[in-house]
Structure formats: structure tokens, C-alpha cells
Amino acid sequence: MNIIPKLISLLIIMTISNVTQANVEISKYITKNGIKVLYSKSGNIPMIDIRITFDAGSNKDGDLKGISMLTHSLLDEGTSKMDAESIASVFESNGSVFNTSVNKDKSSISLRSLTEKKYLNPSIKMFLSILSDSVFPKNETQLQKDRTLTSIVEDETDAAEVASSLFFKEIYSDYPYAYNTIGQKNTVKKITRKDILNFYKKNINIGNASIVIVSSLPKKEVIDISEKISKSLNLTAKENFEDKVLSDINKEKNIYKRFSSEQAHIYIGGLSIERGSKNHLPLYVGNYIFGGSGFSARLMQELRVKRGLTYGVYSYIHPMKNTGPFVIGIETKSEQAQESVKLIHKMLREFYKNGPTDKELKHAKQSIINGFPLMIDSNSDVLNYLSLINYYNLPQDYLNTFTSRISNITKKDIMKSFKDEIDVNKLITLVVGNEKAKK
Amino acid sequence: MKFLYKNNISRYFFIFNILIIFLLSFDARAEIMEKTLDNGMHVILKKDKRAPVVTSHIWYKIGSADEVSGKTGLSHALEHMMFKGTKKNPGGLFSEVIAKLGGKENAFTSKDYTAYYQTLPSQYLEEAIKFESDRMTNLVVSKDDFLKEIEVIKEERRLRTDDQPEGIAYEQLYASAYNNSSYHDPIIGWMEDLHNMTEEDIINWYKNWYAPNNATAVIVGDINFDETFKMVEKYYGSKKKVDIKKRIERNEPVQFGEKNISIVIKDKPSYLITGYKVPSINTKNIEKWECYALSVLSGVLSSGQNSRFQKILIKDKKIASYADSGYSMFSRNEPLFLIDVNPMLGKNISDIEIELNKIINELKTKLVSQKELDRIKAQVLASEIYQQDSIDYQARILGMAKTSIGDTNIIKEYTSNIGSVTASQVRKVAKKYLVANLKTTVKVNDDK
Numbered sequence: 001m002n003i004i005p006k007l008i009s010l011l012i013i014m015t016i017s018n019v020t021q022a023n024v025e026i027s028k029y030i031t032k033n034g035i036k037v038l039y040s041k042s043g044n045i046p047m048i049d050i051r052i053t054f055d056a057g058s059n060k061d062g063d064l065k066g067i068s069m070l071t072h073s074l075l076d077e078g079t080s081k082m083d084a085e086s087i088a089s090v091f092e093s094n095g096s097v098f099n100t101s102v103n104k105d106k107s108s109i110s111l112r113s114l115t116e117k118k119y120l121n122p123s124i125k126m127f128l129s130i131l132s133d134s135v136f137p138k139n140e141t142q143l144q145k146d147r148t149l150t151s152i153v154e155d156e157t158d159a160a161e162v163a164s165s166l167f168f169k170e171i172y173s174d175y176p177y178a179y180n181t182i183g184q185k186n187t188v189k190k191i192t193r194k195d196i197l198n199f200y201k202k203n204i205n206i207g208n209a210s211i212v213i214v215s216s217l218p219k220k221e222v223i224d225i226s227e228k229i230s231k232s233l234n235l236t237a238k239e240n241f242e243d244k245v246l247s248d249i250n251k252e253k254n255i256y257k258r259f260s261s262e263q264a265h266i267y268i269g270g271l272s273i274e275r276g277s278k279n280h281l282p283l284y285v286g287n288y289i290f291g292g293s294g295f296s297a298r299l300m301q302e303l304r305v306k307r308g309l310t311y312g313v314y315s316y317i318h319p320m321k322n323t324g325p326f327v328i329g330i331e332t333k334s335e336q337a338q339e340s341v342k343l344i345h346k347m348l349r350e351f352y353k354n355g356p357t358d359k360e361l362k363h364a365k366q367s368i369i370n371g372f373p374l375m376i377d378s379n380s381d382v383l384n385y386l387s388l389i390n391y392y393n394l395p396q397d398y399l400n401t402f403t404s405r406i407s408n409i410t411k412k413d414i415m416k417s418f419k420d421e422i423d424v425n426k427l428i429t430l431v432v433g434n435e436k437a438k439k
Numbered sequence: 440m441k442f443l444y445k446n447n448i449s450r451y452f453f454i455f456n457i458l459i460i461f462l463l464s465f466d467a468r469a470e471i472m473e474k475t476l477d478n479g480m481h482v483i484l485k486k487d488k489r490a491p492v493v494t495s496h497i498w499y500k501i502g503s504a505d506e507v508s509g510k511t512g513l514s515h516a517l518e519h520m521m522f523k524g525t526k527k528n529p530g531g532l533f534s535e536v537i538a539k540l541g542g543k544e545n546a547f548t549s550k551d552y553t554a555y556y557q558t559l560p561s562q563y564l565e566e567a568i569k570f571e572s573d574r575m576t577n578l579v580v581s582k583d584d585f586l587k588e589i590e591v592i593k594e595e596r597r598l599r600t601d602d603q604p605e606g607i608a609y610e611q612l613y614a615s616a617y618n619n620s621s622y623h624d625p626i627i628g629w630m631e632d633l634h635n636m637t638e639e640d641i642i643n644w645y646k647n648w649y650a651p652n653n654a655t656a657v658i659v660g661d662i663n664f665d666e667t668f669k670m671v672e673k674y675y676g677s678k679k680k681v682d683i684k685k686r687i688e689r690n691e692p693v694q695f696g697e698k699n700i701s702i703v704i705k706d707k708p709s710y711l712i713t714g715y716k717v718p719s720i721n722t723k724n725i726e727k728w729e730c731y732a733l734s735v736l737s738g739v740l741s742s743g744q745n746s747r748f749q750k751i752l753i754k755d756k757k758i759a760s761y762a763d764s765g766y767s768m769f770s771r772n773e774p775l776f777l778i779d780v781n782p783m784l785g786k787n788i789s790d791i792e793i794e795l796n797k798i799i800n801e802l803k804t805k806l807v808s809q810k811e812l813d814r815i816k817a818q819v820l821a822s823e824i825y826q827q828d829s830i831d832y833q834a835r836i837l838g839m840a841k842t843s844i845g846d847t848n849i850i851k852e853y854t855s856n857i858g859s860v861t862a863s864q865v866r867k868v869a870k871k872y873l874v875a876n877l878k879t880t881v882k883v884n885d886d887k
């Protein structure tokens with residue numbers, strides 16, 4: 001949905017990954033050919049959610065930026081036996097939903113279906129042949145490239161999109177995280193059907209996969225489905241992937257880009273942590289207080305409630321496989337851009353100096369701990385958790401120990417983790433807006 | 440909306456409608472209890488014991504459709520001011536308490552209604568009801584708070600409409616299609632009216648419309664009926680019935696021909712949005728099946744990979760990168776049946792219009808296939824199951840049906856009513872409603 005800025009959707013991912021609950025029972029199973037499956041039995045709704053996650057996000061694009069996204073969007077456009085229309089017919093006439101998604105680290109392929117056999121069996125069969133036998137027909141490939149190019153050009157006319165692209169480019173320089181998953185005009189144009197087939201074989205395979213399932217089905221059937229999936233995946237072994245080196249930001253930078261829009265879109269931030277960092281939870285709680293908890297956060301209280309400067313302001317820390325970003329975002333009418341920037345910097349320095357108040361810390365912990373049940377009250381939520389735990393190899397007891405770990409966090413932990421992980425003297429500040437947004 | 444990106448632009452509208460189609464079909468097995476308090480407040484309770492969680496909604500029958508020229512945006516502005524506190528619970532105390540309890544809260548305003556909700560661990564339900572009932576009658580609107588909040592609302596308008604070509608087109612479509620119907624004005628209000636709005640306007644609006652007899656409470660989750668009903672009665676039961684002003688009827692006069700609006704927005708992509716005036720389930724003197732047939736018609740056009748828009752506009756002709764349609768029968772007044780298209784890079788709006796006309800004409804002359812009908816019906820049936828995955832959607836659908844239509848039975852019957860739509864009914868509504876005299880189109884950056 002193009003009206004929700006990319007940065008906001010990242011925020012949502014982060015929040016989900018950090019919260020747990022008391023009563024989701026997670027079971028583990030390893031398929032005969034070695035794929036790790038996490039599954040959970042849901043209540044009595046006769047439905048199943050299956051998600052296969054691949055280590056094949058846009059960081060695997062190489063020079064062909066956008067190829068992961070393009071490959072995934074074409075998966076259901078044809079197999080050696082069926083064309084796009086027949087594939088869609090199978091899913092639609094059985095009421096099932098096929099989906100793919102790609103982010104900077106990983107990709108996923110999902111199926112939601114009813115559990116009644118007459119709907120489930122044909123849906124699974126179709127799902128399996130997409131996994132092993134996608135052929136990426138020539139016409140559909142060209143069409144999808146054209147649609148992607150159209151989106152890229154549209155994004156260039158949108159201030160929020162322009163700002164977020166530029167911001168990540170500044171933070172990540174030429175590391176793959178610098179680039180949008182959708183790709184770039186010149187690279188998408190270059191991608192051929194052969195490139196896509198290559199990417200598919202190299203990445204959508206056993207060596208790269210993990211599976212999560214949430215359903216009302218008994219264990220035996222879940223295991224049966226897992227085995228079917230793992231058998232149908234291509235056998236290609238995992239390739240050694242040579243990651244680029246991610247270099248630190250070496251100095252503070254203020255950037256202004258002119259763009260004709262009423263509002264200025266502002267991003268302030270830098271590098272933070274990778275997934276699994278011991279500082280993750282202190283940073284999470286600290287950020288929750290500073291800008292990550294919506295209305296109760298300092299940023300929202302100061303800039304929206306007290307001053308009426310904006311409709312929305314937030315901050316987030318997004319741990320990724322490699323070092324993820326720390327981001328503050330706000331949009332405000334251009335005349336108020338510089339005032340907002342100054343204010344945010346001042347608030348950030350104050351936060352580094354004095355940390356959260358005791359009351360704020362207590363409130364944040366209560367809120368996070370009490371909120372557990374809400375974060376897992378749907379199959380979709382549980383699926384997201386399992387997927388993160390499985391993909392990032394988080395400890396099996398990650399959820400069970402979560403509340404106690406949150407409750408142990410001190411003000412000192414928070415202040416130290418911010419100082420250690422996010423260099424407040426080397427932040428990027430980006431303002432995209434009309435002339436009035438410039439100093 | 441207080442702080443989420445709920446948008447009044449077309450893309451969001453469509454998504455919302457699709458969700459409605461997918462989620463409206465109701466699980467008949469689920470237990471529902473409905474009762475009206477002596478003061479006229481309606482209460483709907485639904486059990487869902489999957490998780491120890493509850494969502495508590497309150498819906499007011501007041502939206503932008505009740506506003507008049509020069510005072511647009513009042514309902515939405517009042518929604519924002521509802522978060523500013525009461526004498527007993529000043530400032531953001533309500534929000535603070537909900538956050539502490541681990542809850543989520545928000546609010547949304549439409550043309551037809553304004554709604555508030557809290558979703559939280561079920562043992563804290565009473566806290567949510569206590570605070571919510573307090574602000575039904577005791578809101579404090581200070582000048583100082585208002586002057587700041589109206590600036591927030593203007594920023595919201597800039598974000599969603601003024602800087603978004605599709606937002607502008609959507610707003611222009613309604614303003615052009617309707618001469619007299621109050622659907623003419625945007626929910627968020629015209630910027631000029633926002634500049635003129637005062638805190639007194641807000642206070643008057645609040646006094647006129649916020650009362651138990653203009654409200655419906657909807658509570659879905661891990662609850663016990665008797666206990667929960669008593670809780671609602673305890674906090675709302677003593678509130679006095681208020682004489683609700685008679686709503687001004689703004690009926691839409693006859694349209695004399697097709698309306699075409701061409702707008703230019705510098706440096707932005709081209710875009711087309713069309714609306715046909717169609718009935719809602721509230722419309723008098725129509726057969727109700729017409730609404731269900733229009734829903735199926737929308738599904739034929741745009742639902743799924745094998746829909747006509749997808750197959751013709753996107754795949755065969757390769758002239759659109761995105762194409763959608765949307766129709767919601769659950770509106771108080773006659774809504775628009777919407778079609779919107781983003782042209783493929785380098786393609787012309789005029790080419791799209793030609794193809795769109797062919798697609799519409801075919802619907803008027805040929806019957807849709809059984810396969811197409813079966814596809815729509817299968818999707819609706821599956822959604823009957825999937826929608827149970829979210830207590831919030833369950834509450835939303837009940838609140839919307841009661842507030843806009845006055846009856847929740849409509850939801851129970853939805854799936855079977857969709858199921859009985861025939862191909863000839865689809866053709867009939869196409870012939871009757873997809874016609875020039877009901878049609879308005881807004882084109883952004885038309886190349887001609």
C-alpha cells in the first residue's frame with residue numbers, strides 16, 4: 001500500500017518481533033532432508049497458514065537490483081504444466097490465498113487455506129508445484145518488469161518515497177541495504193528471464209529454506225505437509241554467499257533535497273544493531289519511550305500533542321541480519337521543517353544525557369508486558385513470530401523468557417546500550433521538501 | 440483517525456471494501472447477544488474465546504454526511520478532540536492507562552459514522568468502558584487544545600490529500616459527482632473550513648450528537664454475556680437520552696449527463712477514477728438483490744488474478760499497472776461504485792477509457808460466466824472462515840451494519856445473498872446503473 005511509508009511498515013515488523021506471549025506452544029520438527037519446521041496449533045478455526053522463508057531477500061540481488069522481488073512476484077505466473085490463469089483458478093476456486101513477500105534480508109512464500117481436504121489438497125498441490133516448477137513465462141516476465149518500472153517512476157514523484165530511498169542510501173552507502181527491494185530503473189530493465197531462472201534455482205531451494213505452520217490440524221498432518229514441502233523444493237545446495245563489507249558512518253551529515261510538496265519529509269538516524277545483539281531489548285525499551293510507542297512516546301507528546309507540528313512522528317530500531325538502522329521520521333509543513341529538526345536533535349541529546357525517567361521506564365515495561373496477549377491473538381500474529389524465531393535462529397525459549405528479560409532492564413542498561421550502539425554524533429539528517437524547508 | 444494512516448483516498452477505500460467483501464460474511468455459529476438499554480443505547484456482544492483478549496468499540500451515528508457547507512470536517516475534528524480528556528480524566532490520561540494495560544486504541548471517522556475502540560487483555564475491559572463512557576458526556580474542549588489540534592488535522596490533510604494526486608482526485612470525484620448529497624464533502628473537511636473552525640463549533644457538534652441514544656457499543660472477545668452487559672449498563676445506563684436533531688435530508692437531484700473533470704497536478708503520474716451513483720442497501724424503492732449483484736459485479740471486474748481488469752487492462756492490453764473497483768452497499772446514502780486505474784508507464788488515459796468502456800458494455804450485453812460467479816462465491820465463503828482470525832474486524836462489521844443500516848441481520852444473510860446472485864441479475868444492474876447519466880470521471884494529467 002503506497003500510502004503507508006516504507007519506514008512505517010518496517011516499524012510494524014520490529015514491534016512484532018519483540019513481543020511474546022505466555023501460551024503459544026511452539027513445536028519443532030526437522031524434515032528428513034534437514035529443513036527446520038516450527039509449528040503451532042491454533043484454536044478451532046478450520047484454517048491453515050503455511051509460510052516458507054528463504055534467505056533470499058534483496059541483499060542477494062547483487063548487481064541486478066530488484067531481481068529477488070521480480071522473481072517472487074512471478075512465481076505463480078506459470079509452471080511447466082499450467083499457465084497463470086489456471087494457477088489462479090485453483091487457488092481462487094478453493095478459497096485459498098497465495099502470497100509472496102520480500103524484504104532486505106529474507107523472502108517468503110505463503111499459503112492460507114481452509115483445512116477441509118477438498119479445498120486443502122488441491123491448494124497444497126498447486127503450492128508445491130510453484131515451489132519446484134516455476135517457469136517464468138516470457139510475456140509475464142516482460143509485463144511484470146513494465147509494472148515494476150511504472151512503480152519506480154511513480155515513487156520518484158512521491159516525497160516520502162524519495163526521502164526514504166535517499167536516507168537509506170546515505171546510511172548504507174553501497175551495502176545492499178541501501179537499495180529498495182523493488183530495484184532501480186536501469187537494473188530492472190537489464191534483468192532477463194535467464195537471470196530470474198538463475199536466481200530462482202540458486203535461492204528458492206532446500207539449503208535456504210525454513211518452514212512455519214499455524215493451523216488447527218493435528219501434529220501428524222502438519223508433519224506430513226512439511227515433508228511434502230521439503231521434498232518438492234529444489235535440491236541445489238546452499239551457495240556460499242559473499243557479503244559486502246558494511247562500513248560505519250564516519251561523520252555527521254545534514255542533507256537537504258528540494259522537492260515540490262507542501263510537507264517536508266524528514267528522516268534522522270544512523271546504524272544500530274544486528275539481530276541477536278545483547279543490546280536489543282534495552283534499545284527496544286529505550287526507543288519505546290523515546291519514539292516507538294505511538295502516543296505515549298516523547299516525540300509524539302512533544303511535537304504533536306504539545307506543539308501541533310505534525311500528524312505523525314516516530315522512531316524505531318530495526319535489527320537485521322547485518323547492522324540495521326535507527327530511524328526517526330516526521331512529516332510537517334515545510335515552514336516548520338527546521339524547527340522540528342532542531343527540536344528532535346535537542347530531545348535526542350537530552351535522552352542520551354539523562355535517559356528515561358523512572359516513571360517512564362516503569363510505564364513502558366508495564367505496557368510491553370501487559371500487551372503480550374494482544375500480540376498473539378490471531379493466527380497471522382503467531383505465524384509472524386514463528387517465522388522470525390526460525391529465520392533468525394533465535395533461542396527456542398526466546399518467548400518464554402521475554403517478560404522476565406524486559407522486567408530486568410534498568411535505566412543504566414538503556415543509556416549504555418544507546419551510547420554503545422548508536423553514535424549520536426554521527427547521525428544523518430535528511431530534509432526533503434520545498435524551498436521553505438531549507439534553512 | 441487519531442494516529443493511523445487510515446486514508447480517505449481511493450486506494451485505501453478499495454482495500455477497505457475488499458476487506459468488507461471478504462470479511463462481511465458472518466459465522467452463524469458464533470454467539471451474539473444484542474440488547475438496547477432504556478436510554479436507547481444499543482449493545483452488541485460477541486464471544487470469541489481463542490485468546491484472553493477483548494475489543495471494545497463505541498460507534499456514533501455521526502459523520503461527514505451530517506455536516507453542512509462551511510462547516511465541513513467537524514465530525515473528524517471532534518474525533519481528534521475526544522482524546523483531550525474530561526474533568527475527571529484530564530489530558531491524555533485515558534490513553535496513558537490503556538497503554539499501561541498493554542492495550543491498543545484508536546478511532547476512525549467516515550461519511551456515515553465515528554467510532555472509537557480499545558483492544559486489551561480481557562481482564563481490563565472494565566477500565567476501557569469506564570473511561571469511554573466518561574467521554575461520551577463529559578468532554579472538555581479548551582481553546583488552547585483546539586488551536587494546536589486543528590494544526591495537526593491540517594497536517595493530516597496535507598499528508599493524505601494535498602500532497603497525494605490520488606487523494607486530490609478522489610476528493611474531486613465526490614465533489615463533482617454530487618450536487619446536493621452530503622457525500623459531496625470530504626471527511627477531513629476542506630482546508631478553508633479547517634481555517635475557520637472554532638472550539639465552539641466542536642462543542643456544539645459534540646452536544647448535538649454524542650448521546651447514548653445515538654450510540655452502539657460493540658464488544659467482541661473473551662467475555663461472558665451477563666457480566667459484560669451489566670458492566671455496560673453500569674457505566675452507560677444512567678446517561679440521559681438526548682433529543683437528537685433531525686438529520687437534514689440532502690437528496691441528490693437528477694444528473695443530466697456524463698461528467699468529466701480533468702485536473703493537472705505538476706510532476707505527478709496520470710491517473711483515472713470513475714464513480715457511478717448506485718443504491719445502498721438503505722435506498723428506498725429498489726430490490727435488495729441489486730446491491731448484492733453490484734457487489735458480485737465488482738468482484739467480476741477486480742477481485743483476483745482472473746478478474747476482468749487484471750486479465751484485460753493489465754495482462755492482455757498491458758495499458759494499466761494497477762486497476763481496481765469498489766462498492767460498499769453498507770452506506771447510509773447512495774454511494775459511488777468506484778473504478779480507478781493507474782496507467783502503465785507511457786500509456787495514455789484515453790486508451791484506458793476505451794478499454795474500460797468495452798469492458799462495461801460487455802457486462803451489459805453478455806452474461807458473466809458460471810465460472811466467474813463460482814469464483815466470487817468461493818472467495819466469499821472462505822472469508823467467512825478467515826475473518827474469524829481478527830476480533831477487531833468482527834467488531835467493525837457489526838458496528839458498521841448497526842450504525843449505517845440499523846440492523847446486524849444483514850451480516851448473517853450476506854453470504855447466502857451473495858450466493859443467490861445470478862448472471863442475469865449482474866447484467867441487469869450493469870444496464871441500469873453503469874450509465875452516462877450516473878457517471879463522473881476525474882482524470883489527472885490526461886495526455887490529450
